Amino acid sequence: MAKKIDWMYDRKSCVTCKKARGYMESVGGVTVSEKKEASKERISPEEALKLARTADRVVAMKGQKVVEFDLKKNPPSDEELLAVLIGPTGNLRAPTAFVGKTMMVGFHEETYKTILGL
Known part of the structure; x- marks a missing residue:
């Protein structure tokens, strides 16, 4: 069954997007x-x-590296979150997507497959 992304932030010219x-x-x-x-x-x-x-939950992906934060049970510091959220422009990295209460930052095929339930 295909899944729905509730909100997505991306850039047309971005390679990762x-x-x-x-x-x-x-x-x-x-x-x-x-x-x-x-x-x-x-x-x-x-x-x-x-x-x-x-x-x-925040799942940040960069290349093959995947970092996951459980914001309910063990919330990270603002600095830890900013380290995975902010890109070289000084703004939120693209692509970023929300699937339910999970925020995905970046792209990693297996992680997308798991979170989207594909």
């Missing part, structure tokens, strides 16, 4: 309810922290 979109197209049936274009709407570190704190 293209990989995420390509993966979702290849598996088919993944819908995105709300999409924000990162090149038009920048999300500052303060806003990124507020957004992350609305999640129960």
Whole structure:
């Protein structure tokens, strides 16, 4: 059964965003309810922290490295969260997506597959 992404923040020219979109197209049936274009709407570190704190879990992916935070049982410090949320531009990294109460930052195929239930 295909899964729904509730909210997605990506950039059309971003290589990682293209990989995420390509993966979702290849598996088919993944819908995105709300999409924000990162090149038009920048999300500052303060806003990124507020957004992350609305999640129960943050899963950050960069290359083959996957870091997971349980914000309910063992919340990380703001510094720890910012280290995985903020990219080289000083704003929220793209792609970022919410699936239920899980915030995914970056792209890792196996992690997307697991979280999306594919």
